Amino acid sequence: MQRYSGFGLVKHALSHHENWERQWRNPTPKKQYDVIIVGGGGHGLATAYYLAKEHGITNVAVVEKGWLGGGNTARNTTIVRSNYLWDESAALYEHAMTLWEGLSRDLNYNVMFSQRGVMNLGHTLQDMRDIQRRVNANRLNGIDGEVLTPERIQEIVPIMDCSKNARYPILGASWQPRAGVARHDAVAWGYARAADALGVDLLQNTEVTGFKIRDGRVFGVHTNRGDIEAKTVGCVAAGNSGVLAKLAGFRLPIESHPLQALVSEPLKPVLDTVVMSNHVHGYISQTDKGDLVIGAGIDGYNGYGQRGSYPTVQHTLQAIVEMFPIFSRVRMNRQWGGIVDTCPDACPILSKTPVKGLFFNCGWGTGGFKATPGSGHVFAWTLARGKTHPLAAPFSIDRFHSGALVDEHGAAGVAH
Ligand code: FAD
Ligand code: PYC
Secondary structure (H helix, E strand, C coil): CCCCCCCHHHHCCCCCCCCCCCCCCCCCCCCCEEEECCCCCHHHHHHHHHHHHCCCCCCCECCCCCCCCHHHHHHHEEEECCCCHHHHHHHHHHHHHHHHHHHHHHHCCCCCCCCCCCEEEECCCCHHHHHHHHHHHHCCCCCEEEEEHHHHHHCCCCCCCCCCCCCCCCEEEECCCCCCCCHHHHHHHHHHHHHHHHHCCCEEECCCCEEEEEEEEEEEEEECCEEECCEEEEEHHHHHHHHHHHHHCCCCCCCEEEEEEEECCCCCCCCCCEEEEECEEEEEEEEECCCCEEEEEECCCCCCCCCCCCHHHHHHHHHHHHHCCCCCHHHHHHHHEEEEEEECCCCCEEEECCEECCEEEEEEEEEECHHHHHHHHHHHHHHHCCCCCCHEEEEEHHHHHCCCCCCCCHHHHHHC
């Protein structure tokens, strides 16, 4: 793996950004691999990295139709937390959290994981009961969390309107101090560089257009660059998972929706934590560059356009201004959308499928960025052994037949 000395950094700083080494190769697809990962977002790249690093499986291709990390990984608002209600999901997201805490060192790449705390506001008595219940559940699972009073919230976020005169007065909040944000692109690039260094082929501009299936077993994929064979295929394609399942001949209980976000013009540092309100319906943080990062819920219709509609933006900004009147004259710089794959219980699918050798990792909906290292870690284990990792077992497709759903709509919260 490339390591820069102090001299190397100075050389690159003075080079006018010329002659930088490529961070990963641009290989020609081989005819055959041991494992194919479909989707080069954070989850797919993490899966490939852990396959190589932890299971010694390096004859792996990540097949990406666009550029690495250009899907939801590039489009998300980077909130990382593990304060989920039920034991099954809390265990999975907390597994991810412990990996986040060592990720920059593990990848030798600064993913800028900033544990600045995440606050979920309560505005009604029912909100406060739900908050208390979830914080209790988190603490029983060894996950940090506390319930904040309005006075304490005001101390942490002095610029928020915590007065009793606010239209939606703040009655309290849950607070996870270890939660925070990370630099989304760096996560994709860090995993990509590390996977490439271990021998994984990262195939960009390569779209999977079908699966090679015989006698109920997968043995490869069709792509726009020719067929590639492998006895194990893992699909990690977020908003396109339903399309891929259809190509493989089955249906997933998934809806694909646009989810939007916005960033403002850069401001001086004014907000050093993450604030989310399910009830007023908006969330906000400030990047190290100074931009406010803002979002709320999905657009209600299904679609594959990475855009979203104006009324959702308007509603989101109204919510932010209710909580932060001080931002009423801040100008927005950019808006965009991603396509999120939502399941009926707001939980992911990490599962075998009706096709032998074909596995799906999807359904993370509006909240999968925080899971990236944990998802890759357990999915790599699953692909390497051909059986489901214990942390992934509750999230198999079978739950939609058995009825053993894990309802996390409360914790998925603001965006669902
Ligand atoms: P992606 O990064 O989308 O990667 C999937 C890849 O598959 C894509 O690059 C795509 O091009 C590729 N692909 C699809 N079809 C094919 C094909 N046929 N052949 C080859 N490649 C294919 N989560 C959080 O935890 N915190 C947040 O704050 C947060 N905010 C969000 C805000 C927005 C606006 C959005 C849209 C999402 C947000 N999320 C958040 C959700 C999060 O972004 C996703 O759950 C997560 O990034 C999914 O990662 P992924 O690697 O599975 O998907
Ligand atoms: O899962 O925390 C989250 C989240 C916030 C915004 C979008 N998703």
